[in-house]
Amino acid sequence: MRKVVRTIGVDVGGTAIKLGLVQGTRVLKQQTLSTKRFSSSPKRLEGGLIHAIRSLIDEAGGKVSAVGIGIPGLVIYPEGIVQTCANLPGWDRVPLRARLQRRLGLPVLVDNDVNLMTLAEWRIGAGRGVKNLVCMTLGTGVGGGFVINGVLYRSRLGPSAEIGHVAVGEAGPRCSCGGRACLERYVGNRAILASVRSRIAEGVPSKIPELAGYQLNRITPEMIDEACVRGDRLARQTWEEAGRKIGLVLSKVVNLLSPDRIVIGGGLAKAGHWLFDPIRETVRARAMRQVAGVPIVPAKLGSSAGLIGAALLAGDAK
Amino acid sequence: MRKVVRTIGVDVGGTAIKLGLVQGTRVLKQQTLSTKRFSSSPKRLEGGLIHAIRSLIDEAGGKVSAVGIGIPGLVIYPEGIVQTCANLPGWDRVPLRARLQRRLGLPVLVDNDVNLMTLAEWRIGAGRGVKNLVCMTLGTGVGGGFVINGVLYRSRLGPSAEIGHVAVGEAGPRCSCGGRACLERYVGNRAILASVRSRIAEGVPSKIPELAGYQLNRITPEMIDEACVRGDRLARQTWEEAGRKIGLVLSKVVNLLSPDRIVIGGGLAKAGHWLFDPIRETVRARAMRQVAGVPIVPAKLGSSAGLIGAALLAGDAK
Numbered sequence: 068m069r070k071v072v073r074t075i076g077v078d079v080g081g082t083a084i085k086l087g088l089v090q091g092t093r094v095l096k097q098q099t100l101s102t103k104r105f106s107s108s109p110k111r112l113e114g115g116l117i118h119a120i121r122s123l124i125d126e127a128g129g130k131v132s133a134v135g136i137g138i139p140g141l142v143i144y145p146e147g148i149v150q151t152c153a154n155l156p157g158w159d160r161v162p163l164r165a166r167l168q169r170r171l172g173l174p175v176l177v178d179n180d181v182n183l184m185t186l187a188e189w190r191i192g193a194g195r196g197v198k199n200l201v202c203m204t205l206g207t208g209v210g211g212g213f214v215i216n217g218v219l220y221r222s223r224l225g226p227s228a229e230i231g232h233v234a235v236g237e238a239g240p241r242c243s244c245g246g247r248a249c250l251e252r253y254v255g256n257r258a259i260l261a262s263v264r265s266r267i268a269e270g271v272p273s274k275i276p277e278l279a280g281y282q283l284n285r286i287t288p289e290m291i292d293e294a295c296v297r298g299d300r301l302a303r304q305t306w307e308e309a310g311r312k313i314g315l316v317l318s319k320v321v322n323l324l325s326p327d328r329i330v331i332g333g334g335l336a337k338a339g340h341w342l343f344d345p346i347r348e349t350v351r352a353r354a355m356r357q358v359a360g361v362p363i364v365p366a367k368l369g370s371s372a373g374l375i376g377a378a379l380l381a382g383d384a385k
Numbered sequence: 386m387r388k389v390v391r392t393i394g395v396d397v398g399g400t401a402i403k404l405g406l407v408q409g410t411r412v413l414k415q416q417t418l419s420t421k422r423f424s425s426s427p428k429r430l431e432g433g434l435i436h437a438i439r440s441l442i443d444e445a446g447g448k449v450s451a452v453g454i455g456i457p458g459l460v461i462y463p464e465g466i467v468q469t470c471a472n473l474p475g476w477d478r479v480p481l482r483a484r485l486q487r488r489l490g491l492p493v494l495v496d497n498d499v500n501l502m503t504l505a506e507w508r509i510g511a512g513r514g515v516k517n518l519v520c521m522t523l524g525t526g527v528g529g530g531f532v533i534n535g536v537l538y539r540s541r542l543g544p545s546a547e548i549g550h551v552a553v554g555e556a557g558p559r560c561s562c563g564g565r566a567c568l569e570r571y572v573g574n575r576a577i578l579a580s581v582r583s584r585i586a587e588g589v590p591s592k593i594p595e596l597a598g599y600q601l602n603r604i605t606p607e608m609i610d611e612a613c614v615r616g617d618r619l620a621r622q623t624w625e626e627a628g629r630k631i632g633l634v635l636s637k638v639v640n641l642l643s644p645d646r647i648v649i650g651g652g653l654a655k656a657g658h659w660l661f662d663p664i665r666e667t668v669r670a671r672a673m674r675q676v677a678g679v680p681i682v683p684a685k686l687g688s689s690a691g692l693i694g695a696a697l698l699a700g701d702a703k
Contacts (some may be wrong), residue, residue: 212642216534235555327541
C-alpha cells in the first residue's frame with residue numbers, strides 16, 4: 068500500500084498568512100490569518116506560525132511529513148535564512164528554517180514566495196510539462212521565478228528572477244532595491260493606481276471615478292478592468308502602457324533564457340487580454356525573432372498557488 | 386594506466402577557423418584557416434573542416450576520441466543543427482553534427498561559439514570554481530553564455546544568454562535580430578568605431594586620428610586603447626560610455642540570475658580598466674544592492690578560449 072503523504076504549506080503575505088493541509092496536490096484544509104497580528108517582529112510571526120501549524124497538525128491526526136513556508140523576501144535556500152522581507156520589519160538574516168524545525172520537530176523548508184508560486188504553476192498549473200519556465204507575478208510587488216533545466220532556480224545570495232527589478236529604460240525613478248527605472252516602479256499596484264489617479268486629477272475623462280464612488284483613493288485594479296469592459300479609454304490605456312513596459316522587460320528575459328513558456332499571475336493579471344495583448348505584442352516586436360513567439364499565458368492556480376507550492380516543496384523534504 | 390584522451394577542438398569564426406589537437410587542457414597542435422576560403426556555402430565549409438580535421442587526426446597518429454566544433458550562430462544542442470550563422474551565408478537548419486559524424490566516423494559535438502568560450506573559461510579560466518557564471522564576449526558581435534547550477538545553459542530553440550540583444554533603453558536603433566536598442570548596436574566593434582569616427586569628423590579633438598595615420602577608416606579598438614593611455618579624452622569617453630551601457634545591461638542580468646561571477650572577454654575587453662571600471666561602477670549603482678558587488682573580471686584564455694572549449698566539449702562526448 069502506498070503511504071499517504073500529507074504536508075503543510077504556508078504562504079506568508081503582506082496582508083494574509085495562508086496555511087493549508089495538502090495531500091498530493093489537493094488542499095484538504097485551509098486557514099487564513101491576518102499578517103498584521105504578527106508582523107511586529109520575526110519572533111512574533113514565528114510564534115504565530117508555530118501555533119497555527121501545530122493546530123493543523125492536530126487536526127490531521129499528527130500525520131504530517133513536513134512543512135513548507137513561502138516568505139515575501141530574500142531567502143537563502145536550502146538554509147532557509149530570511150535575509151530581508153519587503154513589507155515586514157525586523158527581518159535581517161533570520162534562520163527561520165532551523166528555528167521552526169527545532170520547535171516543530173518536523174522537516175521544514177523555507178523559500179521565497181514567488182519561487183513557490185513558480186513551483187506550483189510548473190508542477191500542476193499553467194507551466195506544466197516544460198523544461199524552462201519563466202513565471203511572473205503582478206501585484207503590490209512585481210516578482211519572478213525561473214525553472215531552468217527542470218530545476219527551480221535559486222542563487223547563492225537570495226535574489227533570483229527579480230523581473231520586477233529589471234530596468235525598463237536607461238533613466239527613471241529610484242527604486243528601494245538600490246536601482247533605478249525598475250519595472251515595479253511603473254507597473255506595481257501602487258504605481259498603476261497612482262498613475263490613474265493623477266490622470267483623472269489632470270482632467271482626463273474616465274468612467275473610473277464613478278465606479279469608485281468619486282473617491283479616488285478607493286480605486287482598485289478591478290475597477291480599471293470593469294472600466295475597460297465599458298470601453299473606457301483611460302482604463303485601456305493604463306493596461307496598454309503597463310503591458311508595453313512588461314513586454315519590454317520580458318523581451319530581455321526571453322533573449323537571455325529563451326524559456327519554453329511564460330506564466331503570469333498575481334492580482335493585476337486579472338485584467339486578462341487588456342493586459343496580455345500588449346504584453347504579447349511587445350514581446351513579438353522586440354524579442355529576437357527565433358524566440359519572440361514564446362507562449363505567454365495566465366497562471367492557473369490563483370491566489371493559492373503560493374500555499375500549494377509551499378506544500379509541494381515540503382513534499383520534497385527528506 | 387590512465388588512458389590518454391586527445392580531442393580536436395574547432396572554432397569557426399567570421400574571419401578565421403582555428404583547429405587544435407588538445408590533450409586534457411593542453412593544445413598540442415594548432416592550425417588556422419581563412420574562413421573566406423570556405424564561406425561561400427555550408428557544404429564548402431563542411432568539406433574544408435573534414436579535410437583539416439582528418440589531417441590533424443593523421444598527425445595525432447589516429448588517436449583522437451572526438452571532435453567539438455564552435456559555430457558563430459544559433460545551434461540546437463545536442464542535435465548540432467545550425468539554425469543560422471550571423472556572418473556566413475546559406476546556413477539554414479544544417480544538421481552539421483550528423484553530417485560530420487557520418488563522414489569522420491568519430492563522435493562530433495557542435496555548439497555555439499560563445500557557449501564554448503564560456504565552457505572553457507568556466508572549467509579552466511577566469512570562471513573556475515563557481516556554480517553560476519555569466520560570460521560575455523565583446524567583439525564584432527556581443528555574445529553571452531551562462532553556466533547555471535553547474536551546467537552550461539542551452540535553450541530548446543537555439544538562442545541563449547543573448548546579452549548583446551538585451552535592449553538598453555525603451556527606444557533605439559533597429560537590430561538585425563528583430564529587436565531595437567540592442568546592446569550590440571551600441572558597443573559592438575562596428576558601433577564603437579563608427580561613433581569614434583563620427584565624433585572626430587564633427588571636430589572633437591583627439592589623438593586617435595594621428596595614431597591611424599589620419600585615415601579614419603583605419604582606426605582600430607587598439608588605437609583607442611593607446612589613446613586612453615596618452616590621456617585622450619574622446620578615447621576615454623568612448624570606453625566610459627560603452628562601459629555604462631554594458632553595465633546597464635549586466636545589472637539586469639545580475640538581478641535575474643545573481644551569478645557568482647561575471648567574466649568578460651573578446652577583442653574590446655583588451656581596453657582593460659578603461660572599460661571595466663565604468664562597467665563595475667554602473668553595476669554597483671544600478672543592480673539590487675544584495676547582488677551589486679558581483680565580481681566582474683577579464684577572461685583568461687584569450688582568443689583560444691573557443692578552441693579549448695570545443696575540445697573540452699568533445700571530451701564529454703560518449
